[in-house]
Amino acid sequence: MFVAAPDKLRSFRSALASWYRATVVELRSTCAPSRILVILLCGVLLEIGLALFQTVSAERRAREQVEVTTEALSLLRRSLLAGIDAETGERGFLLTGDPVFLEPYEYGSAAWLPLITRLQVLEGTPSLEQGMALARLEQLAAIKLHMMAQTIDLARSGNRDKALGLLAESAGKRAMDEYRAISSALEEQQAAKQQQANDRARAVEARAVPIIFMLGGSIFGLIVVGLWLERRTARARAAARDAQQLREAHDRYYLLTRELNHRVKNLFSVILSIVALSGRGETDAKRAVSNISSRIYGLSLAHAVSQGQSQAEIVQLDELLTALLKPYALVQGRIRLDGEPIELPAKCVTPLGLIIHELATNAVKHGALSVDCGKVEVRWTRFGHGPGCCKLELIWKEYNGPAVIHRSEAGFGSTLIQQASSQLNGRVEREWFIDGLYAKLTFHLETR
Amino acid sequence: MEGLAQRRVFLVEDEMLLALEIQYVLVEAGAQIVGPASRLADALAIASDPNEHIDVAILDVDLHGQDVFPAADALQKRGVPFLFHTGHGTKAELSRRYSDASVCSKPTLAADLVAALEDLL
Numbered sequence: 001m002f003v004a005a006p007d008k009l010r011s012f013r014s015a016l017a018s019w020y021r022a023t024v025v026e027l028r029s030t031c032a033p034s035r036i037l038v039i040l041l042c043g044v045l046l047e048i049g050l051a052l053f054q055t056v057s058a059e060r061r062a063r064e065q066v067e068v069t070t071e072a073l074s075l076l077r078r079s080l081l082a083g084i085d086a087e088t089g090e091r092g093f094l095l096t097g098d099p100v101f102l103e104p105y106e107y108g109s110a111a112w113l114p115l116i117t118r119l120q121v122l123e124g125t126p127s128l129e130q131g132m133a134l135a136r137l138e139q140l141a142a143i144k145l146h147m148m149a150q151t152i153d154l155a156r157s158g159n160r161d162k163a164l165g166l167l168a169e170s171a172g173k174r175a176m177d178e179y180r181a182i183s184s185a186l187e188e189q190q191a192a193k194q195q196q197a198n199d200r201a202r203a204v205e206a207r208a209v210p211i212i213f214m215l216g217g218s219i220f221g222l223i224v225v226g227l228w229l230e231r232r233t234a235r236a237r238a239a240a241r242d243a244q245q246l247r248e249a250h251d252r253y254y255l256l257t258r259e260l261n262h263r264v265k266n267l268f269s270v271i272l273s274i275v276a277l278s279g280r281g282e283t284d285a286k287r288a289v290s291n292i293s294s295r296i297y298g299l300s301l302a303h304a305v306s307q308g309q310s311q312a313e314i315v316q317l318d319e320l321l322t323a324l325l326k327p328y329a330l331v332q333g334r335i336r337l338d339g340e341p342i343e344l345p346a347k348c349v350t351p352l353g354l355i356i357h358e359l360a361t362n363a364v365k366h367g368a369l370s371v372d373c374g375k376v377e378v379r380w381t382r383f384g385h386g387p388g389c390c391k392l393e394l395i396w397k398e399y400n401g402p403a404v405i406h407r408s409e410a411g412f413g414s415t416l417i418q419q420a421s422s423q424l425n426g427r428v429e430r431e432w433f434i435d436g437l438y439a440k441l442t443f444h445l446e447t448r
Numbered sequence: 449m450e451g452l453a454q455r456r457v458f459l460v461e462d463e464m465l466l467a468l469e470i471q472y473v474l475v476e477a478g479a480q481i482v483g484p485a486s487r488l489a490d491a492l493a494i495a496s497d498p499n500e501h502i503d504v505a506i507l508d509v510d511l512h513g514q515d516v517f518p519a520a521d522a523l524q525k526r527g528v529p530f531l532f533h534t535g536h537g538t539k540a541e542l543s544r545r546y547s548d549a550s551v552c553s554k555p556t557l558a559a560d561l562v563a564a565l566e567d568l569l
Contacts, residue, residue: 277468416465422464425487
């Protein structure tokens with residue numbers, strides 16, 4: 001066992017070290033003010049509990065002492081009275097010979113010793129001095145009782161003088177005097193004990209009251225600090241939330257800018273191509289410029305529609321057509337649009353815009369819109385619904401046009417229309433009837 | 449052979465006006481057009497077809513929302529030089545991924561595009 005002791009000590013030390021690491025170091029490293037606050041609060045509450053417990057138990061002891069003292073004083077007095085009753089009865093009987101006096105004697109002498117015994121039981125484990133005093137009381141009572149019994153026996157048997165002589169020896173009086181002295185000394189002792197208990201209770205109370213006040217004050221302080229910390233945390237959280245929102249707004253802004261930049265670059269490319277392509281094979285500079293500006297204008301109209309959308313990825317077909325055809329004869333009611341609402345992906349805007357623009361300019365130059373009574377009907381139908389793909393069929397039909405003499409199948413406008421429809425992943429069929437062009441554009445819509 | 453004359457140029461471009469204009473310019477320079485492809489699936493099919501002879505390629509990066517890179521990888525595997533023609537601000541990234549490829553930012557004049565192609569040959 002002696003050999004094992006250093007091992008035990010070591011393991012105890014390591015356990016202590018790990019506890020220290022786990023609690024104190026951890027606490028210090030996290031150093032959360034609220035955690036420290038909680039620990040402080042617990043300490044304060046413990047201290048208050050202790051102070052209250054001390055006060056209450058001191059007061060309880062004082063109260064118990066009061067009960068014991070009251071009982072002890074009562075027993076002391078009653079035992080003394082029992083003695084006095086017995087003595088009074090004895091004297092009365094001796095003086096008068098009247099047996100009536102024997103009644104208090106009998107009563108007192110019967111009660112006396114049991115009362116002293118009760119007193120001894122009440123004191124439990126008395127001090128040596130007290131124990132001796134009580135024993136002496138019992139002894140004195142026994143002596144006195146014995147003497148009284150003797151005198152009464154003598155008086156009964158007719159030796160009244162002998163009895164009075166025994167009384168005159170005053171041994172009984174001495175015993176009674178000593179009894180009184182001891183009894184009153186014990187009374188004083190009991191009173192002093194009571195006083196001591198009261199003093200102790202008062203002292204503990206005097207110590208506890210300021211502690212309780214102080215601790216109550218610190219609890220209040222801690223609550224205030226806790227509330228302050230809570231508010232600070234809430235503010236920090238709100239600030240973090242704001243920062244998060246700001247970051248998200250910034251990210252959105254960055255993405256938008258990038259997308260816009262991309263679109264602008266693309267648009268410039270398209271415009272350069274329009275200029276280059278429109279100039280190609282055109283010998284008349286005026287006509288070339290007019291073609292170029294009209295195509296770029298058409299493109300700008302188409303893109304204006306895609307800008308107005310709340311979701312930039314979607315364009316309404318009827319809005320797109322209305323915007324594109326406004327410069328022509330839509331307002332005079334010469335172009336009629338007919339079809340269900342269709343949402344187009346924004347990437348369709350350029351090719352569809354160019355196709356419609358080419359059809360419209362051709363109609364104005366050579367087709368139904370070149371004469372006063374000519375009309376155009378644009379009609380579209382969707383085939384297939386639901387997720388995935390559905391097909392869109394758009395028909396451009398001219399009425400009351402001039403007799404077709406100019407079939408531009410091979411010009412740049414035609415190439416443009418063919419290329420644009422293949423960009424839409426669709427195709428265009430064109431037929432020239434007697435009163436105007438019939439064009440059917442079919443392409444697939446990717447719906448989400 | 450001088451410049452692009454008789455060369456087979458693979459064109460990948462989803463903006464049809466651009467494709468049209470570039471085709472005109474390339475044909476004028478004497479080149480033969482392979483494609484044009486406007487979708488990744490078509491571009492990838494042509495790029496990985498060993499029977500389709502390609503001397504050099506012009507690749508638009510964003511094809512209807514899809515990146516052209518699988519087709520670029522196929523060309524790189526065949527040892528076909530190519531240039532990226534893009535409106536995205538990703539020049540640095542493209543150079544990192546394809547160190548041999550050159551990059552033309554949109555908009556580029558068609559004549560400059562032809563010159564850049566000739567440099568690759």
